[in-house]
Amino acid sequence: MDYIHLKDMEFYGYHGVLAAETELGQRFRITMHIAVDLQYAGETDELDNTVSYAEVFSIVKDIVEGKPYKLIEAVAEKLASAVRNAYPAVIKGIQVEVIKPDPPIPGHYREVSVEITRGEFI
Template identity: 65%
Template sequence: MDYIHLREMQFFGYHGVLPEETVLGQRFRASVSLAVDLQQAGKTDNLDNTVSYVGVYDICREVIEGKPFKLIEAVAEAVASRVLSQYEGQVKGCRVEIIKPDPPIPGHYKEVAVEIVRGIFQ
């Protein structure tokens, strides 16, 4: 299996359970990995034989900067679902990590994150 990775994309959104998260918003980071067959793209050097990084980035931006969700689990699910739907037949599996670097919880930690895997991802 071959993979395309989009790492540490940064967006601003209004996801969260607490009122201040939905009013003030906050930064989110996202990483997406796609399980795809890249052999034809490598042989032909033709964009039609791969998945557009721009298209995947746009999906992430639209979901994360769009309609607010309470849970970052739901954000990750929406990203994976849209990627698999838009690139049906090309993308065999999708791994999505959504990182909330500054959640409004007391304590010392680097960040909180969820990671989901959908489809075939070895």
């Protein structure tokens, strides 16, 4: 299995359960690993035979900066579905991590995150 990685894409959104999250918003980092067969794309050198990083970034941006969700689990699910649906013939599986680096909860930690895997992923 081959992979395309988009690491630490950063956006500003309004997802969360707490009032501060939905009123003030916060940064979100998204890391995505996309399982694909890249051999044909490598042999043909044609974008149509792979996944466009620019299009994936745009899809992720629209979701993270768009409609607010209470749970980052829902954000992760929307991201995985939207990217897979954009390339149904190419993407074999996807792993999505949604990271809140600064959630408004007391305590000491680097970040909180969820990670989901959909489809084939080795």
